[in-house]
Amino acid sequence: MEGGDHLAHERKKAQFDVEAMKIVWAGSRHAFEVSDRISKLVASDPAFRKDNRPMLSRKELFKNTLRKAAYAWKRIIELRLSEEEASKLRFYVDEPAFTDLHWGMFLPAIKGQGTEEQQQKWLPLAYKMQIIGCYAQTELGHGSNSSKWWPGGLGKISTHAVVYARLITDGQDHGVHGFIVQLRSLDDHSPLPGITVGDIGMKFGNGAYNTMDNGVLRFDHVRIPRDQMLMKVSQVSREGKYSQSNVPRQLVYGTMVFVRQTIVADASCALSRAVCIATRYSAVRRQFGSQNGGPETQVIDYKTQQSRLFPLLASAYAFRFVGEWLKWLYTDVTQRLQANDFSTLPEAHACTAGLKSLTTAATADGIEECRKLCGGHGYLCSSGLPELFAVYVPACTYEGDNTVLLLQVARFLVKTLSQLGSGKQPVGTTAYMGQVEHLMQCHCNVQKAEDWLKPAVILEAFEARSARMSVACAKNLSKFTNPEEGFAELSGDLVEAAIAHCQLIIVSKFIEKLQQDIPGKGVKQQLGVLCNIYALFLLHKHQGDFLSTGCITPKQAYLANEQLRALYSQARPNAIALVDAFNYTDHYLGSILGCYDGNVYPKLYEAAWKDPLNDSVVPDGYREYIWPMLKQQLRTARL
Ligand SMILES: CCCCCCCC/C=C\CCCCCCCCCCCCCCCC(=O)SCCNC(=O)CCNC(=O)[C@H](O)C(C)(C)COP(=O)(O)OP(=O)(O)OC[C@H]1O[C@@H](n2cnc3c(N)ncnc32)[C@H](O)[C@@H]1OP(=O)(O)O
Numbered sequence: 001m002e003g004g005d006h007l008a009h010e011r012k013k014a015q016f017d018v019e020a021m022k023i024v025w026a027g028s029r030h031a032f033e034v035s036d037r038i039s040k041l042v043a044s045d046p047a048f049r050k051d052n053r054p055m056l057s058r059k060e061l062f063k064n065t066l067r068k069a070a071y072a073w074k075r076i077i078e079l080r081l082s083e084e085e086a087s088k089l090r091f092y093v094d095e096p097a098f099t100d101l102h103w104g105m106f107l108p109a110i111k112g113q114g115t116e117e118q119q120q121k122w123l124p125l126a127y128k129m130q131i132i133g134c135y136a137q138t139e140l141g142h143g144s145n146s147s148k149w150w151p152g153g154l155g156k157i158s159t160h161a162v163v164y165a166r167l168i169t170d171g172q173d174h175g176v177h178g179f180i181v182q183l184r185s186l187d188d189h190s191p192l193p194g195i196t197v198g199d200i201g202m203k204f205g206n207g208a209y210n211t212m213d214n215g216v217l218r219f220d221h222v223r224i225p226r227d228q229m230l231m232k233v234s235q236v237s238r239e240g241k242y243s244q245s246n247v248p249r250q251l252v253y254g255t256m257v258f259v260r261q262t263i264v265a266d267a268s269c270a271l272s273r274a275v276c277i278a279t280r281y282s283a284v285r286r287q288f289g290s291q292n293g294g295p296e297t298q299v300i301d302y303k304t305q306q307s308r309l310f311p312l313l314a315s316a317y318a319f320r321f322v323g324e325w326l327k328w329l330y331t332d333v334t335q336r337l338q339a340n341d342f343s344t345l346p347e348a349h350a351c352t353a354g355l356k357s358l359t360t361a362a363t364a365d366g367i368e369e370c371r372k373l374c375g376g377h378g379y380l381c382s383s384g385l386p387e388l389f390a391v392y393v394p395a396c397t398y399e400g401d402n403t404v405l406l407l408q409v410a411r412f413l414v415k416t417l418s419q420l421g422s423g424k425q426p427v428g429t430t431a432y433m434g435q436v437e438h439l440m441q442c443h444c445n446v447q448k449a450e451d452w453l454k455p456a457v458i459l460e461a462f463e464a465r466s467a468r469m470s471v472a473c474a475k476n477l478s479k480f481t482n483p484e485e486g487f488a489e490l491s492g493d494l495v496e497a498a499i500a501h502c503q504l505i506i507v508s509k510f511i512e513k514l515q516q517d518i519p520g521k522g523v524k525q526q527l528g529v530l531c532n533i534y535a536l537f538l539l540h541k542h543q544g545d546f547l548s549t550g551c552i553t554p555k556q557a558y559l560a561n562e563q564l565r566a567l568y569s570q571a572r573p574n575a576i577a578l579v580d581a582f583n584y585t586d587h588y589l590g591s592i593l594g595c596y597d598g599n600v601y602p603k604l605y606e607a608a609w610k611d612p613l614n615d616s617v618v619p620d621g622y623r624e625y626i627w628p629m630l631k632q633q634l635r636t637a638r639l
């Protein structure tokens, strides 16, 4: 079967308005229109070709990224793109570059930690890209103060960096502060005196994150002008006197709150991309199961395929909505900070850290699962999945190792519980802790499988599990005379309690989304199915927690699984339409297996012949190495 839409029969099965779902996914009609327009702009411009990335050497790859970045910037200026449009352009160009750190961390660090005066001096230069900055926090060896190691953009391109270093005045160590440091000459790009800087070397996977110049940086007696210390949080006077503003010191880490929030939104994009590929391919692929000489079974109809794929589809939507909410939370906390209200900063930190950890871990695992769901073809670069995995997986490490971040959440939970005694009522995502007495003894009253479809039932089960796990940790911690020793000893349990809390946040935000007015035929109903799949999949996966804390009975766990199977059957006819709703172009997906028309096999065949190895019938090296070997064996055989 050549040409045409090979997935048309699947698209006809949809029980909801796909166009309306596209708007829900994008966040608003305006966001959809911007995204749609920019994705087509990028897809139709050959300058943004990316299918050759895995074939290029590091130097070619990097130069190509510089070309794309310069070209993208030129187009942004020519087309007078807004900030929203420019960041969509970056998204669809789909290539990590030094510009990410410039726009995503260098600029926000100056905005968040610089004084008005500092912002006036540096931001215009940065906005016009007359200087290029990076974010230099991580060290080669922890606390060694020897070398910065890892900052993206540092290796070869940045002219400036926000460097995090200890401030010592009059022999007194005031802790870590941010400093704007010029690294390279603006004339010939050579490192300034006393500065050693370079790339740290090739990273995991071909193409992938190797478009980025992660760098190493050393200073030898480098003098930083006093007014280049970011001074919103604390200051050093001309006389060398150190003082602090009336704001919490934690604001020094504010850039991380911002970036972690964007990483959660990105997780839904990376996961939905992998899921789109695996879902379309699962509908195209037929394997075994033919009856009475009919066609073989589409692999998407195997229950095992559904039980691996549909929770990932549901997770992509769940991460989308929690990402939307997190953006709102971040905007809210930023407005409060501007009004000197710092009360919600700890919660914003805990939410961004915990959700970054959960969503990136699930997305990295999910991409790999999608590769397996595509069988052997998933391992081909032309499936798009190997590069997606390689480029995505460091998200589990950068912006804070995921386990370290969960420990931050655990500290926040323990602190919240300890404050209950003093009558402080928890708010926001920890409000449920205010009902801790009820949650410690409540009984789930599910009696039949459909009872698991009630949002209140699901919420109470997740709240009770989270509260009971946190309370158990707090009780165990109180047995230690040294709290830090206790925290270290119980860190495994604390991480699990933090995971339970963050899963509750994601489930509850999905449920809240469904309480909104959602237009479009069948759209809300499909989202309801996905929400229940997400919650019951988690419940099934973590049933050990739910059972051991006594939140549900074994019979109720069994009923949850029964309901989950029924939900998979409901999702099945809508699966292709649910991934179409992401509105990804074939260029962005970068995958033959996931192409919109499902015409997979001719495209795979054609792509194979484009591989450089197939440029000649006899490969380079044959004459040199193989032919003499064959000749030798022929001679031996004749003897
Ligand atoms: C080719 C095409 C190009 C196209 C171009 C087009 C042009 C583009 C135009 C527009 C484009 C726009 C694009 C934008 C793209 C954006 C993408 C951004 C991508 C970013 C990629 C990310 C790269 C990665 C960067 C990094 O990794 S940076 C390094 C990050 N490091 C960490 O995260 C370290 C983790 N460790 C911690 O977080 C530790 O907590 C700490 C901060 C190091 C502190 O540790 P310490 O031990 O000193 O303290 P703690 O005990 O941990 O905490 C003390 C108290 O502070 C509280 N706390 C901690 N952290 C925070 C925080 N972040 N916020 C608030 N509070 C915090 C903590 O709770 C403690 O409180 P207490 O009350 O208990 O005392």
Ligand SMILES: Cc1cc2nc3c(=O)[nH]c(=O)nc-3n(C[C@H](O)[C@H](O)[C@H](O)COP(=O)(O)OP(=O)(O)OC[C@H]3O[C@@H](n4cnc5c(N)ncnc54)[C@H](O)[C@@H]3O)c2cc1C
Binding pocket: 101, 135, 136, 137, 138, 142, 149, 150, 151, 152, 209, 214, 394, 397, 398, 399, 400, 401, 402, 403, 404, 407
């Ligand atoms: C692709 C990429 C891009 C990056 N970009 C930048 C950048 O632009 N700027 C920048 O400054 N940095 C950047 N980084 C560095 C990144 O932020 C760090 O790698 C990350 O914060 C983890 O720190 P680490 O490497 O020191 O890991 P470590 O802290 O050494 O972690 C190693 C292991 O120890 C465990 N561990 C560590 N501490 C604890 C603890 N307290 N309790 C329990 N377990 C613990 C961790 O869970 C992990 O398993 C980047 C990293 C990568 C991979």
